[in-house]
Amino acid sequence: MSKMEYVKPADIEKRSFAIITEELGDRTFPPDIAPVVKRVIHTSADFEYADNLVFSEGAVARARKAIEAGAHIVTDTNMVKAGINKKILAQFGGEVHCFVADEDVAAEAKARGVTRSTVSMERAAGLDVPLIFAIGNAPTALVEIRRLVDAGTLSPELVIGVPVGFVNVVESKELIQESGVPYIVARGRKGGSNVAAAIVNALLYQLVRREGF
């Protein structure tokens, strides 16, 4: 195993971010956005995110304030939920909600001929706390968020819109970008649960000053 370089566990992430920064070269980002872009590249090894990720004006600052004030996070899948650093979120009073695997959600979706994600977002809109949405898979979740926003029944602090895929994914992200809500979106087909969780964690780590790399 001599080909492995020995790096202390605590230093692996720091070293990784140094490599990412080096390979980004002349590509620089505003100080609030850089940690988000780099953490997404860290979680995907895909430098396309340096171009794909778009942020509404002031989105990161507003999301940080919302988390500090105890905002909760709604995810479209349990994978996103599993990837979020819930210990740090809990320090600020936040929790993560994911309704997609609830049995009554599945039953209602089937009865209505809609996706479980659609029903999940309706449930989330009923939560009586400030909300950040982290959507890594389901374009129909973004469609439903837009519908609820247009109807005046939802006013999210941030929508992280990074579903991945080939059917209606690009369009669903555009719906969020045109909605007037604060957003972080990965344009195009790419994204995923890992990307959604990485964006939430980048926000959380900035709040506890782990953003130095």
Next chain:
Amino acid sequence: MSKMEYVKPADIEKRSFAIITEELGDRTFPPDIAPVVKRVIHTSADFEYADNLVFSEGAVARARKAIEAGAHIVTDTNMVKAGINKKILAQFGGEVHCFVADEDVAAEAKARGVTRSTVSMERAAGLDVPLIFAIGNAPTALVEIRRLVDAGTLSPELVIGVPVGFVNVVESKELIQESGVPYIVARGRKGGSNVAAAIVNALLYQLVRREGF
């Protein structure tokens, strides 16, 4: 929202796989490997996996037999665990294990100056059932699997080696490819929890005949 194409929820995945097949064009794969490659592209929207994914001879057939015989799955993170279709796995008697967030694992790792993933793999090796490893994040998990294999204390049915990252990731995958164990590896830096879970699910779906697309 007129720009959205209406596709019935049940048809979204089928349509997605048709698009992937079309865009792969002349790139064809053996019948057991194609569903794995396509599902990874489906979960990442990244066609590089058509080139990155490598399979040891007969890996898919052996893994399918192992799952049918009740093999358990060991993951390096709870995100991979969350992404696996545990209902289908349970039909064959399998379970998913992930030790990385156990408090005693963290304590032991800290005391020994190794990663939690290293300790997790040692725990897994103590399970008295046939095992498939699905590693989406931690190169040190692959290093430890190789060490246990070399020591004769572990004989996995399959190692899915798809950690993502910048430090020792490429080398850790090579260690598995040279180990003599059956493997599915994503060469290079790319991979992730979503990719690891997608590979497991592709194997599971083949067993319940959802592999037609």
